[in-house]
Amino acid sequence: MLDRKENTAFFHETLSFWKDLTQPQKNMLLQSMVKKNFVTGESMRSGSDNCSGLFLLQSGQVRAYIVSESGKEITLYRLFERDVCIFSASCMMKNIAFDIFVEVEKETQAYLIPISTFSKLSKEALSVQAFTNELMASRFTEVIWIMEQALFMSFDKRLALFLIEQSNIEESNSLEITHEKIANHLGTAREVVTRMLKYFQNESMVSLNRGAIEILNRKKLEQLTL
Template identity: 65%
Template sequence: MVSSYEDIHFLEETLGFWKQLNQSQKMKLQNIIIKKSFLPGESMHSNSEYCSGLYLIHTGQVRAYIVSESGKEITLYRLFDRDVCIFSASCIMRNIAFDIHVEVEKDTTTFLIPTPEFQKLSDEVIAVQKFTNDLMASRFSDVMWIMEQALFTSFDKRLASFLLEQSVVDASEELKITHEKIANHMGSAREVVTRMLKYFQNEGVIELQRGTIKILNRKLLERWSNSYGSNNT
C-alpha cells in the first residue's frame, strides 16, 4: 500500500497516466501496490510463464537479459531510479511470449502493480494503454540497438563502449566488475573478454587489477568506442 506524500509523488512522476485517473482509480491503485525490496543477485522476473506485474524502480539498479540455448547471457538494457520494468508484465500484451530475466545489480526498492489490476486499469483508461505501448516501443528500441551492436559492431568497440557506460553507472574510473560479469552483459565468453582487456592494457588504455578495471586513458577509450578499433574477436 502507498500512503506517504513521497510515495504518491513518486507515482505521479513515474506513471505518465496518473493525471488521467479519477480519484477512485488513484485510491485503488495506491491500495493494491506492493512495496518490495531486492538484494544484488536476486531475480525479479525469470521467464514468460510467470507474469508478476509492472515494477516501478524506486531506487536501485537492475538488468534485463536473455539466455541463449548454449547458456550465454546478453544484457538487453538496464533500469535505474524511476524507471519502469514493462517486461515483467509482458503477459498482458498479446502475441508477445519470450523468456526474459530481470536480475538485481544493486540494492533495489520497487513498487509492484500486480498484473490483474494493471490489466483492468489498462482496459478502463486509454492513457494507460498509450503508456504501455510507448514503454514497450522504447524498450524494443533498446533491444534492437543491442542486437545491432552484437551483430555488426566489432568486439573491441563494443567492449570500449561497455567500459565507458559502466564508469558512468559506477560514477568512477575504477570498475569493480569481473571478466565473467562483463561477458554475461555482452553475450560473449570470459576468455574473449579477458584477451581483449589485456590488449587494452598493453595499449595503455586500462589497468587490470584483481577484481578491478581502472580506466587510465578515457579519451583514447572514447576514440576506440567510436571508430578506433576493428578487431572482430
Template identity: 40%
Template sequence: MQLRDYLPFWAKLDGSQQDRLNRAALYCTAKRGTILHNGSQDCVGVLVLTDGRMRTYTLSGEGREVTLYRLFERDMCVFSASCVMRGVTFDVTIAAESDVSFFQIPSDLFRELMRESAVVANYVNELIATRMSDVMWLLDQVMYRRMDARVAAALLEEAELEQSEQLKLTHEELARHLGSAREVITRMLKYLQSEGLVSLGRGAVCLLDEAGLRRLAGDSLR
C-alpha cells in the same frame, strides 16, 4: 514514498483508479543479485523502480547471458507482467543489479487500467516501442560491431554508472553483460591494457585513457 510520484500518468487517472492502485501496489525491497522476474511464464506484475538499478537480460542458445537494457529510478518495467500484453512474448530475466526498492503493481489491476484508460495504454505502448528499439540496437551491436569496440563502450558505460574510473568488475561479469565468453573478454581486456587504455587488477579494471576508449568504441556508444 508515494506511488503517485513515480507514475507519469497518475494525474490522468480518476479517483477510483488512483485508489485501486494505492490499495493494491506493494512496496518492496531486494538485495543485489536477487532475481525479480524469470521468463515469460513468470508474471509478477509491473515494477516501478524507486531506487537502485535493475538489469534486464536474456539467454542465448548456449546459455550465455546478454544484457538488453538497464532500469533506473522512476523506470517502469512492463515485461515483468508479460501476461498483461497479449501477443508480446519477450522472454527475459530481471535481476537487481544493486540493492533496489520498487513498487509492484499486480498484473490483473494493470490490465484493467489499460482497458479503462487510453493514457495508460498509450504510455505502455510507447514504453514497449522504446525497449524494442534498445533490443534492435543491441542486435546490431552483436551482429556487426567489433568486440574490442563493444568492450570499450561497456567499460565507459560502467564508469558513468559508477561515477568512477576504478571499476570493481570481473572478466566474467563483463562477459555476461556482453553475451560473450570469459576467455574472449580476457583477451580483449589484455589488448586494451597493452594499448595503455586500461590497467587490470584482480576483479578490477581501471580506465586510463577515456578519450582513447571513446575513439575505439565509436558507434558502440549509445
C-alpha cells in the same frame, strides 16, 4: 496497501497516466500496490513463468537479459531510479515469444503494480494503454540497438562502449566487475573478454586487477567507439 500520502509525487512523475486517472482508479492503484525490497543478485523475474506486474523503481539498479540455448547471457537494457520494468508484466503481451530475465545489480526498492490491477486500468483508461505502448516502443528500441551491436559491431568497440557506460553509471574510473560479468552483459565468452582487456591493458587504456578494472586513458577508449 500503501499509505495514500506516501510518495504520491513519485507516482505522478513515474506514471504519465497518473494525472488522468479518476480518484477511484487512483485509490484502487494505491490499495493494490506493494512496496518490495531486493538485494543484489536477486531475480525480479525468471522467464515466462513469472508475471508479477509492473515494477516502478524507487531506487537501485537492475538489468534485463535473455539467455541463448547455449547458456550465454546478453543484457538488453538496464533500469535505474524512476524507471518502469514493463517486461515483468509480459504475460499481457501476447506476441512476446522469448523469456526475459530481470536481475538486481544493486540493492533496489520498487513498487509493484499487480497484473490484475494494471490490466483493469488498461481496459478503463486510454492513457494507460498509451503509456504501455510508449514504454514498449522505448524498450524495443534499446533491444534493437543491442542486437545491432552484437551483429555488426566489432568486439573491441563493444567492449569500449560497455566500459565507458559502466564508468558513467558508477561515476568512477575504478570498476569492480569480473570478466565473467562483462561476458554476461555482452553475450560472449569470458575468454574473449579477457583477451580484449589484455589488449586494452597493453595499449595503456586500462589496468587489470582481480575483480576490478581501472580506466587509465578514457579518451583513447572513446576514440575506439567512433
